[in-house]
Amino acid sequence: MMYRVRFHLGAGPNFRKWQTTDLSTREVAYHDPEAVSLRLTGCRLRNRKATASKIHGGANKTVCAWIDCESVEVLPAVRPDGRELSYNPRVAPNWRDHLGNDIDGAGFDGIITSGRAAFALAG
Numbered sequence: 001m002m003y004r005v006r007f008h009l010g011a012g013p014n015f016r017k018w019q020t021t022d023l024s025t026r027e028v029a030y031h032d033p034e035a036v037s038l039r040l041t042g043c044r045l046r047n048r049k050a051t052a053s054k055i056h057g058g059a060n061k062t063v064c065a066w067i068d069c070e071s072v073e074v075l076p077a078v079r080p081d082g083r084e085l086s087y088n089p090r091v092a093p094n095w096r097d098h099l100g101n102d103i104d105g106a107g108f109d110g111i112i113t114s115g116r117a118a119f120a121l122a123g
Contacts, residue, residue, distance in 0.1 A: 006066035037078045040111040042070030045095040047104045052093035080112045082119035
């Protein structure tokens with residue numbers, strides 16, 4: 001199975017929740033980042049660079065980045081060890097690692113969320 005995971009910023013009851021979409025069934029679920037963490041395996045960071053660049057230049061936010069992964073496991077909220085991965089097109093129009101490097105398209109064996117943040121797992 002393949003999943004798409006992103007932070008949902010659309011107005012409504014799921015505002016600022018993690019959104020997971022099962023790409024085979026199109027089933028969508030929302031997860032409160034204060035209550036749970038998501039463990040993702042077989043991950044790749046995705047970004048629509050042109051859209052992100054427009055947002056970086058001042059345009060309204062729209063969906064432009066997500067994580068594709070092979071599996072999603074919902075866990076009680078944790079504070080993981082690992083290197084933080086960040087995405088905010090207002091700050092930079094690409095995924096960034098803990099050093100600020102552009103990591104669009106990078107693959108990771110595992111990522112875990114904590115609150116609104118994502119962390120690359122070692123191994």
